[in-house]
Amino acid sequence: MVVGKIITIAGSDTLSGGGVQADLATFNEYGLFGLSAITSIVTVNQYDFDIHEVPISVLAKQLTSLGELSDIKGIKVGLLPSVAHIDLVSQFIKQYVGRVPIVIDPVMAFKETDSVNASELSTAIKQKLLPLATVVTPNLIEAELLTQQAIHSEADLLTVAEMLHKIGPKTVVVKGGVRLDGDMASDAVISEDTKKVIKLSKIERPFNNGAGCTFSAAIASQIAQNVPVLMAIDDAKDFVHHGILHGVNLNDDFKVGNVWQAARRRKG
């Protein structure tokens, strides 16, 4: 058996909740070999975090290395810290469009990102990345930034997902997650012939750092291996649910712990 190769282009999370670390762990669980280009290094403690951008020339060299590899099965994109990073990654993934699935997780909902920067990033993501995407997976705040619409209900999730679908991605998943009120973690799914909300019970233990990265990496892993996209989304939801349920406590002071990607396999 030959193991398939998949690429993540994302930030490094020093505490391994999200980012490249979550993506690689997820790819491994789905039987793929993950390769990575790092866009930024995120340092975190319980009070704050900082995004240290990787210079554009260094990201370009990583992408050149990855571009020389054969038989890539899919690409997942996470945190891109500036418009210049978005431009470069957009150029890179254009060569793969129509050949392999491309999953874009438009990571922007860092509290420290000021609104000017968020609005610049959001405009660039809409123009340069969403039209290239097989699947795009914004969380509630990112979907609000991308559409300038407030989201308060499942109906709102569906409305903004439809707005984002018109920009060009084949499938849109807007994640309500813990941010939407209610007992359920609900996500809206829109594609050409689908309009639905998927939901599982909301887990109260706050071990969901990395939930979004893990969810989109799980979708990418499956569609890279020809699983139909709607089945891949349902399975990714189950995968991340187990990961939150059996998440990793960092220390007693941290309010949030990490998703554990091996949870479904190890805990069943």
Ligand SMILES: Nc1ncnc2c1ncn2[C@@H]1O[C@H](COP(=O)(O)OP(=O)(O)O)[C@@H](O)[C@H]1O
């Ligand atoms: N506490 C939770 N209980 C159950 N599912 C959750 C919980 N938090 C997030 N999810 C689910 O995990 C996935 C990732 O969502 P979310 O955490 O909103 O993304 P992000 O990490 O990008 O903010 C979604 O399917 C969401 O519904």
Ligand SMILES: Cc1ncc(COP(=O)(O)O)c(C=O)c1O
């Ligand atoms: C590099 C990086 N990307 C993305 C995220 C977002 O993670 P999540 O999956 O919780 O949205 C984080 C969070 O710490 C991160 O450090």
